[in-house]
Amino acid sequence: MEVKNPMLVVSDIDKTVEFYKKVLGLQVVMDFGANKTLTGGLALQTLDTYKNFIGKGDISFGGNNFEIYFEEDNFDKFADNLRKCNVQYVHPIKEHSWGQRVVRFYDPDRHIIEVGENMKAVCKRFIDSGMTPIQVAERMDVPIEYINECMQ
Template structure:
């Protein structure tokens, strides 16, 4: 058994494909009409067909109880590109206590999207600022093994 794809139910599949293409650079790798798989493994399913699959019209959006997480190596560049998109932010860019910068926003159907700075990049940013590996491990609350792997 292995997990294959997260699948989002969407109200307008073409609008959603365009959103994920513009914001993340994803594109369709499998197109079954009412179901499309994008690069990275994200699948989209039309709400009409999904209602038939599960036998109910009771589909809700915007539950704020699930998110799709992306990591970005060049977080500053992504943040600049995001300014060009029509995005409903959940919160602006923030820095977690462990030093990772993140932003959360909604896709067109109010699915939560989180984009975080790659944790190896966070580690290197701290090391480049003059912190010792031990200081970085403490600041990020990670084992020295992680810091050592980032330094290779």
């Protein structure tokens, strides 16, 4: 068994594709009309066809119980660009206890999108601030081996 693609049901596929292009830089790699696959493997399916597939009409959006997670190498640049995109935030940028900065926001159908700072970038940020690898491991609450792998 192998997981292939997460798939989001969307009310307006063209509007959603444009959102993912503008905000996250994703591109369409397969276009089947009512189903499109974007770079990274994210699939989008139109609401009407999905209702037909499952034989149910009670599809709801905005349940706040699922998210699509992305990591970004240059988090500061991404955050600056995101501010220009007029997105609705779940929460502003925050830093988790292990040091990773993240932001969560909604796509046009209120699916939650999380973008986190790449963990190697977190390690590098701490090292560049003058922390030793052991201090970084303690700060991030991870084994020193993880920090050493990140720094290679």
